[in-house]
Amino acid sequence: MNLLETHQLNKWFGGLHVTGNVDFALKRGEVHCLVGPNGAGKSTFFKLILGEITPNSGNIIFDGVDITREPSYRRIGRGISVKFQVPGVFPEMTVEHNLIVALQRRYTNVQEVQAHVNRLLPFLHLAEHAEQLAKNLSHGQKQWLEIGMALSLEPKLLMLDEPTAGMTPDETFQTGQMILDLNKEGVTVLAVEHDMAFVRQIADQVTVLNYGKVFASGTIADIENDERVIEIYLGKAHV
Amino acid sequence: MKLSNLFSLLEGPQTMGRGKSFWSTAGVLALLAFIYPLFADGYDVGNNVYFFNWVFMALGLSLIWGYGGILSFGQTAFFGISGYAYAILSINIGAEYGLTWLALLLGLGVSALFAAVLGYFMFFGRIAGVFLGIVTLSVTLVLERFMAQTAGPEWMIGKARLNGFNGMSGMPPLTIPWFGQDIVLYADVTLYYITLSLLILVYLGLRILVNSRFGNVLVAARDNPLRAEMLGYDIRKYQLGAFVIGSVLAGFSGVLYVSWGQYITPSNMGMTAAALPVIWVAVSGRSDLTATLLGSLVVLVGFQTLTIYGSQYALVAMGALLTLTVLIAPNGIFLSLGQLLSRRKATRNPAPQS
Numbered sequence: 001m002n003l004l005e006t007h008q009l010n011k012w013f014g015g016l017h018v019t020g021n022v023d024f025a026l027k028r029g030e031v032h033c034l035v036g037p038n039g040a041g042k043s044t045f046f047k048l049i050l051g052e053i054t055p056n057s058g059n060i061i062f063d064g065v066d067i068t069r070e071p072s073y074r075r076i077g078r079g080i081s082v083k084f085q086v087p088g089v090f091p092e093m094t095v096e097h098n099l100i101v102a103l104q105r106r107y108t109n110v111q112e113v114q115a116h117v118n119r120l121l122p123f124l125h126l127a128e129h130a131e132q133l134a135k136n137l138s139h140g141q142k143q144w145l146e147i148g149m150a151l152s153l154e155p156k157l158l159m160l161d162e163p164t165a166g167m168t169p170d171e172t173f174q175t176g177q178m179i180l181d182l183n184k185e186g187v188t189v190l191a192v193e194h195d196m197a198f199v200r201q202i203a204d205q206v207t208v209l210n211y212g213k214v215f216a217s218g219t220i221a222d223i224e225n226d227e228r229v230i231e232i233y234l235g236k237a238h239v
Numbered sequence: 240m241k242l243s244n245l246f247s248l249l250e251g252p253q254t255m256g257r258g259k260s261f262w263s264t265a266g267v268l269a270l271l272a273f274i275y276p277l278f279a280d281g282y283d284v285g286n287n288v289y290f291f292n293w294v295f296m297a298l299g300l301s302l303i304w305g306y307g308g309i310l311s312f313g314q315t316a317f318f319g320i321s322g323y324a325y326a327i328l329s330i331n332i333g334a335e336y337g338l339t340w341l342a343l344l345l346g347l348g349v350s351a352l353f354a355a356v357l358g359y360f361m362f363f364g365r366i367a368g369v370f371l372g373i374v375t376l377s378v379t380l381v382l383e384r385f386m387a388q389t390a391g392p393e394w395m396i397g398k399a400r401l402n403g404f405n406g407m408s409g410m411p412p413l414t415i416p417w418f419g420q421d422i423v424l425y426a427d428v429t430l431y432y433i434t435l436s437l438l439i440l441v442y443l444g445l446r447i448l449v450n451s452r453f454g455n456v457l458v459a460a461r462d463n464p465l466r467a468e469m470l471g472y473d474i475r476k477y478q479l480g481a482f483v484i485g486s487v488l489a490g491f492s493g494v495l496y497v498s499w500g501q502y503i504t505p506s507n508m509g510m511t512a513a514a515l516p517v518i519w520v521a522v523s524g525r526s527d528l529t530a531t532l533l534g535s536l537v538v539l540v541g542f543q544t545l546t547i548y549g550s551q552y553a554l555v556a557m558g559a560l561l562t563l564t565v566l567i568a569p570n571g572i573f574l575s576l577g578q579l580l581s582r583r584k585a586t587r588n589p590a591p592q593s
Contacts, residue, residue, distance in 0.1 A: 052465075072468050072469060073468055073471050073472055073474075076468075076469060076471030077471050081469075082469050084465075084466070084469075088463055088465065088469070089463070089466070090458070090459050090462045091462060091463075092458075092462055093252065093458070093459075093462070094252065097252050097455075100455065101456065101459045101470065104452045105470055105471045105472065108452070110244065152470075153471060
């Protein structure tokens with residue numbers, strides 16, 4: 001069964017048709033990347049799934065339930081979790097406290113929360129920064145912290161909006177390994193990403209969006225050999 | 240939740256001050272406050288309860304604005320609602336059998352209800368930022384205008400005349416039922432001890448609240464509302480909760496003020512009155528309860544002293560103080576001083592590496 005499906009999803013901003021009849025399916029357990037040129041509607045698609053904006057028509061089905069009209073916090077409660085493009089951490093709180101705020105959604109017992117913090121910190125390469133204020137972290141570390149916060153909800157679906165933006169090549173690779181480790185534990189991942197090397201590292205499936213429509217879909221090999229995708233997105237230099 | 244867990248929340252990342260040195264200093268300050276009446280004239284002690292009365296409202300605003308990021312100009316609205324409610328109720332039901340406490344509770348209940356309704360429309364209507372300030376300010380000004388036009392004899396509720404801009408008086412102070420004869424809490428030493436104890440309890444209770452899960456989410460929603468919501472919290476509920484609690488504390492100030500002075504006028508809800516709590520809290524350090532508590536007391540005493548020696552300049556001085564704060568210490572003077580102190584201490588005795 002698919003974990004996430006959208007049926008004929010449409011969103012207009014005034015006269016601008018930003019998402020056009022998007023039919024999309026995400027299988028349970030896969031790592032799926034969304035790629036496409038700037039303005040292709042990737043972020044809008046994310047916002048629609050998260051409930052930041054509501055579609056003009058169409059349906060969003062998550063885990064067998066129609067969530068099209070549900071408020072965001074309820075979708076999160078169903079097992080969707082997100083890492084934003086611009087790191088969304090709480091700047092005035094310490095790294096540890098950021099995780100505590102996220103963990104308290106599921107756990108009320110103080111000892112249990114602490115145990116999860118202690119487990120997450122090394123996984124996020126942040127064990128030595130636990131007492132630091134989040135605003136003092138490097139950009140890459142903020143990204144990791146936010147991935148950790150998203151994970152604290154123990155989601156079925158982890159949505160990552162450009163998880164490696166602004167990262168060094170080394171950090172990018174480590175992030176890829178992090179995502180693959182999570183996927184092995186059973187987390188389904190949907191990521192918007194521009195870095196094709198990174199997409200190759202993690203993706204089982206790739207969907208290309210263009211002008212708000214699904215342009216192509218398949219494995220990374222299918223996509224990279226698709227003449228039309230090369231034309232609109234990857235560029236001739238890619239081949 | 241276990242009691243020990245509750246006490247452990249007295250300290251936490253959301254409140255300045257922890258460990259032996261903080262609590263022993265706090266203990267000494269509390270002790271000084273408790274023994275002060277032994278060395279002072281009873282009349283002065285009773286007068287000085289006035290300062291404590293206002294601090295509840297300041298602490299409430301610290302919760303709403305400092306921790307919740309919701310700038311409310313409406314503390315005076317709830318001050319007035321509860322104050323008038325107490326006046327009307329206590330005049331009607333009298334002071335026997337400790338019924339004044341019932342008037343107090345009902346007075347606070349009216350504020351809670353009003354704050355819940357107003358807050359519901361504000362937060363669930365997704366009003367945010369500066370508009371919250373505008374709405375709450377409008378509410379208090381409307382209430383002031385309304386009460387000011389109730390001077391006529393037709394404005395009676397039971398035995399209580401509202402008296403318009405002349406203000407209401409003649410309501411009984413709080414009483415404690417006692418064998419033989421009730422203890423009437425006039426502005427005197429007994430009232431001083433009761434108000435001081437209530438203030439300490441409210442302060443400690445708020446410390447626990449802001450360090451709890453509720454406080455964590457409230458601060459998270461202030462710093463990054465979208466992220467907080469995308470962690471699965473319905474932040475509107477937390478903001479509404481903070482708004483109601485903070486407003487009830489303003490109502491508590493109102494009741495204590497009316498009971499202490501047996502007088503309330505619509506100007507208690509006016510423009511000047513509405514601006515003052517914002518100034519106390521901004522100057523003190525809105526995002527910390529201790530800074531708000533101590534800072535507000537100092538500013539209140541300073542303001543009162545200025546009023547005595549030249550009333551027309553007191554408000555100008557307040558405005559200047561606010562401007563200076565915004566320019567020099569935007570987080571508040573007392574909070575900045577406190578942070579400076581704790582940083583100094585930290586560099587002198589560095590924490591052991593773990």
